[in-house]
Amino acid sequence: MQEFAENGFGKASTNRIVKNAGMSKGMLYYYFENKEDLFRDCISYALDHMEQNLEDWIGTEQEGFIERMARIAESKRIYFRQHPEISAFAAVIFLSPEVPLFFKERLKTLMEEGTRKMFDGLDLSRFRGDLPPETLMRLVQWTFDGYAREAEERMKSEGVDFKDLDRYWDEFDVYLEAMKTIYYKWDRS
Amino acid sequence: MQEFAENGFGKASTNRIVKNAGMSKGMLYYYFENKEDLFRDCISYALDHMEQNLEDWIGTEQEGFIERMARIAESKRIYFRQHPEISAFAAVIFLSPEVPLFFKERLKTLMEEGTRKMFDGLDLSRFRGDLPPETLMRLVQWTFDGYAREAEERMKSEGVDFKDLDRYWDEFDVYLEAMKTIYYKWDRS
DNA sequence: GATGGTATTGACCACCCTGGTCAACGCCAG
DNA sequence: CTGGCGTTGACCAGGGTGGTCAATACCATC
Structure with a gap:
C-alpha cells in the first residue's frame, strides 16, 4: 500500500x-x-x-456543527496515526x-x-439567526479544511513526528472557541 | 515546465x-x-x-482583511488562467x-x-472587538484556503474549463458577504 | 553558384529498471 | 526416504532513460 x-x-x-x-x-x-x-x-x-x-x-x-467537525477531525487524526x-x-x-x-x-x-x-x-439552532445555517456550515467546513491543509503541509515540509501534530492540534482549541463565539448565538455561555 | x-x-x-x-x-x-x-x-x-x-x-x-484576501484570490485566479x-x-x-x-x-x-x-x-478596526484580530485573520485565511482547495479538487475531478471556474467564483460572493457579517463590526453598512 | 557556419534532425548508444518466470532447494510432516 | 508446500534469486525480453553525433537543411555572404 x-x-x-x-x-x-x-x-x-x-x-x-x-x-x-x-x-x-x-x-x-x-x-x-x-x-x-x-x-x-x-x-x-x-x-x-x-x-x-x-x-x-x-x-x-445531538451536538452543534462545530463540535461535530472537531470530533470528526480528531477521529481522522487518530485513524491516520494508527x-x-x-x-x-x-x-x-x-x-x-x-x-x-x-x-x-x-x-x-x-x-x-x-x-x-x-x-x-x-443541533442547528445553535447557529446565529441572521444567516442561513447552510451558508454557515460551508464556511465552517472550509475553515476546518484549510486548517487541515496547513497542518498537512507543515507535516510534509518539516520532519514531523506525531507529538508535534498533537501540539498543533491543541493550539487549535483557541480557534475552536473563537468559531463558536462567531458562528453561534450569544445567549448561551 | x-x-x-x-x-x-x-x-x-x-x-x-x-x-x-x-x-x-x-x-x-x-x-x-x-x-x-x-x-x-x-x-x-x-x-x-x-x-x-x-x-x-x-x-x-487601505482595506479590510476579507476584501484583501478576496482581491488576492482573484489575482491568483487570473494569474493561473494566464x-x-x-x-x-x-x-x-x-x-x-x-x-x-x-x-x-x-x-x-x-x-x-x-x-x-x-x-x-x-484596516483592522473593521473586525469585531471581542476577539483578537490575529485569531480572526487566521480563521479567515483558513476559510479561503479551504474554499480554494475545494475549487481545485472540483477542477481536477470534473473536466473543468475556465468558465466554470468563474461561475464557481461568483457563487462565492454570497459567502464573502456572510464572512463580512460574521467577522466585522455591526455598526457599519 | 560556392562557401561556411548555424540550426536541426533522428537513429543510435549503453544502461537501468520493468513485470514476470522458473529451476532449484530448504523444510518438515507422514 | 518421500512428496509437496514455501521460498529463493538469477534470469528474461521489452521498453524507457539521459545523452551523443554524423548527417543535413537552411540561408546570408562572398
Missing part, C-alpha cells in the same frame, strides 16, 4: 515492494497472480478496513484513474454514507 | 518533453547542457516571472527536494515578501 500510495499503480515497482517487504520476488508471484491482483487486494483490504471503522468516526450525537499506510493509500484510490470502476463505486457510497452521517441529527 | 510539474525532476522524461514540444532530441541538447540545466532555466524563468508579477498581486490599499504552466510548476519548486538550495532561498524570500505585503496597511 505504501508503494502504491507514493507512486500510483502504474509507476509502482514490484521490485521495490519485495525489497521493502523483505521478501523475494518469487513469493510475491506465488501468492498473487500479478501486479494488478495485488493492487486489487490492497484496495479491497483498505476499503474493508475503512468501512469497518466508519461508524466509529461519526457518532450521531493506520498511516491506509490513509495515504485511500487518497490514491480516490484520485487514480487506474482503479477499477467497481471499487470506485464502493468508495463513492462509502463517502456518501459519511457525508450523510455528518449532517445527521445536528 | 509542464513535464516537470507533472513528474518532478527525477521522473520527468526528456523524450516526452521533446515530443510534446514538437522538437527533436538534438535541439534540446543543442540549447541545454543536460536535463538539469534545462530544469534550472525553467526555475529561473518561473521565479523571474513571478517576482515581476508579485507587486500586481497585492496592492497595499499562466497555468508556471502556476503548476511553482508548486513543484516549492515541494521538490531536488531543487537547488539557491532557488529555494529565492522562493522563500519571494514568499516572505508576499506575506509581508499581505498584512501591510490593513
Whole structure:
C-alpha cells in the first residue's frame, strides 16, 4: 500500500515492494497472480478496513456543527496515526484513474454514507439567526479544511513526528472557541 | 515546465518533453547542457516571472482583511488562467527536494515578501472587538484556503474549463458577504 | 553558384529498471 | 526416504532513460 500510495499503480515497482517487504520476488508471484491482483487486494483490504471503522468516526450525537467537525477531525487524526499506510493509500484510490470502476463505486457510497452521517441529527439552532445555517456550515467546513491543509503541509515540509501534530492540534482549541463565539448565538455561555 | 510539474525532476522524461514540444532530441541538447540545466532555466524563468508579477498581486490599499484576501484570490485566479504552466510548476519548486538550495532561498524570500505585503496597511478596526484580530485573520485565511482547495479538487475531478471556474467564483460572493457579517463590526453598512 | 557556419534532425548508444518466470532447494510432516 | 508446500534469486525480453553525433537543411555572404 505504501508503494502504491507514493507512486500510483502504474509507476509502482514490484521490485521495490519485495525489497521493502523483505521478501523475494518469487513469493510475491506465488501468492498473487500479478501486479494488478495485488493492487486489487490492497484496495479491497483498505476499503474493508475503512468501512469497518466508519461508524466509529461519526457518532450521531445531538451536538452543534462545530463540535461535530472537531470530533470528526480528531477521529481522522487518530485513524491516520494508527493506520498511516491506509490513509495515504485511500487518497490514491480516490484520485487514480487506474482503479477499477467497481471499487470506485464502493468508495463513492462509502463517502456518501459519511457525508450523510455528518449532517445527521445536528443541533442547528445553535447557529446565529441572521444567516442561513447552510451558508454557515460551508464556511465552517472550509475553515476546518484549510486548517487541515496547513497542518498537512507543515507535516510534509518539516520532519514531523506525531507529538508535534498533537501540539498543533491543541493550539487549535483557541480557534475552536473563537468559531463558536462567531458562528453561534450569544445567549448561551 | 509542464513535464516537470507533472513528474518532478527525477521522473520527468526528456523524450516526452521533446515530443510534446514538437522538437527533436538534438535541439534540446543543442540549447541545454543536460536535463538539469534545462530544469534550472525553467526555475529561473518561473521565479523571474513571478517576482515581476508579485507587486500586481497585492496592492497595499487601505482595506479590510476579507476584501484583501478576496482581491488576492482573484489575482491568483487570473494569474493561473494566464499562466497555468508556471502556476503548476511553482508548486513543484516549492515541494521538490531536488531543487537547488539557491532557488529555494529565492522562493522563500519571494514568499516572505508576499506575506509581508499581505498584512501591510490593513484596516483592522473593521473586525469585531471581542476577539483578537490575529485569531480572526487566521480563521479567515483558513476559510479561503479551504474554499480554494475545494475549487481545485472540483477542477481536477470534473473536466473543468475556465468558465466554470468563474461561475464557481461568483457563487462565492454570497459567502464573502456572510464572512463580512460574521467577522466585522455591526455598526457599519 | 560556392562557401561556411548555424540550426536541426533522428537513429543510435549503453544502461537501468520493468513485470514476470522458473529451476532449484530448504523444510518438515507422514 | 518421500512428496509437496514455501521460498529463493538469477534470469528474461521489452521498453524507457539521459545523452551523443554524423548527417543535413537552411540561408546570408562572398
